[in-house]
Amino acid sequence: MALLPSVAAGSMHGAVVPIATAIGNGTSTSAIVFSNIPQIYQDLYLVIYSLQSGAGSLIIDNFNLDGDANSNRSYTKLQGDGSSATSGRVTSTTTISLTPGYSTGSSTIPTTAQVHILNYANTSTYKTLLSRVAADANGSGTTFLNVGMWASTSALSAFQISTASANYFTANARISLYGVRTVNQ
Amino acid sequence: MFPIATAQGNGSSAIFFNNIPQNFTHLQIRILGRGGTSSTSSNLYHNINAGGSTYSNHQLYGNGSSAGSSYNTALLYLFFGTAFPAASSTANIMGAFIIDWLDYTNTNKYKTCRVLGGNDQNGSGLVQLSSGLIQTTGAITSFFVDTEGSFTTTTTVQLYGIQSSPTTGA
Numbered sequence: 354m355a356l357l358p359s360v361a362a363g364s365m366h367g368a369v370v371p372i373a374t375a376i377g378n379g380t381s382t383s384a385i386v387f388s389n390i391p392q393i394y395q396d397l398y399l400v401i402y403s404l405q406s407g408a409g410s411l412i413i414d415n416f417n418l419d420g421d422a423n424s425n426r427s428y429t430k431l432q433g434d435g436s437s438a439t440s441g442r443v444t445s446t447t448t449i450s451l452t453p454g455y456s457t458g459s460s461t462i463p464t465t466a467q468v469h470i471l472n473y474a475n476t477s478t479y480k481t482l483l484s485r486v487a488a489d490a491n492g493s494g495t496t497f498l499n500v501g502m503w504a505s506t507s508a509l510s511a512f513q514i515s516t517a518s519a520n521y522f523t524a525n526a527r528i529s530l531y532g533v534r535t536v537n538q
Numbered sequence: 539m540f541p542i543a544t545a546q547g548n549g550s551s552a553i554f555f556n557n558i559p560q561n562f563t564h565l566q567i568r569i570l571g572r573g574g575t576s577s578t579s580s581n582l583y584h585n586i587n588a589g590g591s592t593y594s595n596h597q598l599y600g601n602g603s604s605a606g607s608s609y610n611t612a613l614l615y616l617f618f619g620t621a622f623p624a625a626s627s628t629a630n631i632m633g634a635f636i637i638d639w640l641d642y643t644n645t646n647k648y649k650t651c652r653v654l655g656g657n658d659q660n661g662s663g664l665v666q667l668s669s670g671l672i673q674t675t676g677a678i679t680s681f682f683v684d685t686e687g688s689f690t691t692t693t694t695v696q697l698y699g700i701q702s703s704p705t706t707g708a
Contacts, residue, residue, distance in 0.1 A: 368539040368698055395544075395696055396568060427660040431600025431667070440600025444660050471570040471634045471694075478692050481570065481634045483654055483665075498600070500656030500665040506630055533568075535696045536541045 367534075369398060374529045377404070377522025385522065387530050388418065388511035392474040394532030399468035401451075401514065402527045408458040409518035411466065413482070414448035416503050418511045421447035428501035435494065448515075449482070449501040457488040457495060458516065460523050464488040473509040480509055539566065542697040547689025549574055552583075555697050556680040560643045562699030565678065567637040569655075569695050573624035574687030578662060582621035582635060583684045584670070586649065590614050591674040595653075599666040616651075616672075620664040622685055623657050632692065633657030637670075642678040649678060 375385040390397070403411050414421050427444045432453055443450070457464045468484040479502055486497040503509070514528055540562070545553045558565070573580025585593075593613040599606055601620070610617050622633035635655035642649060649672045656665035683695060 368541045395694075427658050429600060429602045429656060429658045429663045429665050431598070431605055431665050433605075438598070438600075438605035440602055440605045440665075442602030442658075442661070442663070469568075469634065469636060471568065471632075475692075477630070478570070478572075478632050479630045481632050481657065483634050483636065483656060485654060498654070498656075498665050498667055500634065500658045500663060502631060502658040502660060502663075504628075504631070504660065533539075533696075534541055535544045537544075538541070 370394065370532045370534060372530045372532050374527065377524055377526035379524035381521055383519065383521045384513045384515040385528055386415070386511065386513040390510050391532060392508055392510065393538060395472065395535040395538060396533040397470040397473045398531040398533050400529045401466040401468070403464040403466065404460055404523040404526045405458050405516045405520040406460055406523065407518060407520045409516055409520050410450045411452045411458065411464055412448045412450050412515050412517060413468065413512055414515060415513040416505065416509060417507055423447065425504040426501065428499055431498040433496050451484050451499060452486055452488065452497055453495050458520060459490065462488065462490045470509060476506050476508055478506060479504050539698045539700050542699050545695045547571065547691055547693030549691055550688050552682040552684035553689060553695050554680065554682045558679050559699060560677060563641060563702045564700040565639040565642050566698040566700060567695065568698070569635040569683060570632050571622045571635070571685065571693040572632050572690045573622045573685040574690055575624045576626055577624045577686070578626045578659065579620045580622045580624040580685040580687060582618040584616040584637070584681065585614070586672050586678050586681045587676060588680060589674060591672050593670070593672055595668055595670040597666050597668040599664055601664045602662065616670040618653060618655060618666065618668055621655060621657065623659055625687065627659055631657065631659050639678060645675050645677055647675060648673050
């Protein structure tokens with residue numbers, strides 16, 4: 354896994370500032386950790402191009418590196434699988450799934466995701482994330498929307514993106530984290 | 539994408555953005571909000587240019603048990619239901635909305651937006667992908683967002699402008 358250094362906001366133009374990019378190592382990386390996240394932006398924006406060694410979920414967890422010891426996550430999902438649309442919810446859990454899992458996850462067919470974590474550095478509110486995921490496999494696949502909640506008022510300073518079922522990210526998997534500035538940031 | 543303005547809820551009135559610069563191609567509104575009404579949810583109301591033009595929208599939503607779709611027509615504002623937690627919700631839970639208005643300065647066509655939003659309250663909530671239409675050709679120069687009981691002081695609204703490429707025009 355290669356982690357590129359963060360970029361100072363002051364040297365960038367525009368609202369979307371690259372913070373770090375991680376690339377799978379193709380052999381063993383099943384979790385990519387983003388830590389020491391700068392606390393100077395309004396929102397976080399995560400762009401995921403995932404290729405993994407086998408079918409399984411793509412999840413976001415380990416908020417502030419708590420080891421998933423807290424069941425204070427929940428999410429509400431909406432998905433279309435090519436034949437029907439369904440919705441579900443998971444409550445009081447340790448991880449937030451970004452995909453349905455059973456139908457996605459491949460070393461050749463990418464799963465792409467965009468995740469927005471709003472006001473992540475705020476210490477007065479719980480954290481809400483919105484994600485939009487697509488995975489089309491020429492006859493199967495899914496499009497997936499998700500709203501997730503981390504019931505913590507702590508500023509978000511770290512999290513990880515993980516594969517499930519003991520998969521690992523291939524060398525072509527790429528996950529980029531951006532900060533979204535607002536005015537005066 | 540460039541930051542234009544930011545605002546917070548004050549618990550008593552709608553949030554207005556006026557004198558929107560006309561030098562971008564698209565607008566993006568990012569809301570992290572909570573309503574003040576005595577309920578576990580509140581709706582998002584969104585009006586452009588303080589106008590009474592014909593508004594309509596479609597929603598594709600999931601409420602945790604089923605997926606559904608709905609629409610509204612001939613409104614005086616865009617309406618997105620079950621958008622935010624409210625005063626009877628567990629404290630500190632917020633809802634998130636991202637609204638993209640495309641080609642907002644063009645005066646030759648109606649204005650349309652796409653919306654991704656939702657709130658999860660650990661047992662209730664809703665996620666939605668929606669569209670909105672205003673049948674006016676006027677450029678968008680101002681708007682407001684509001685909810686029942688007004689937005690709490692923990693609510694933040696960010697406005698961004700998205701440029702075309704000065705090199706390619708893309």
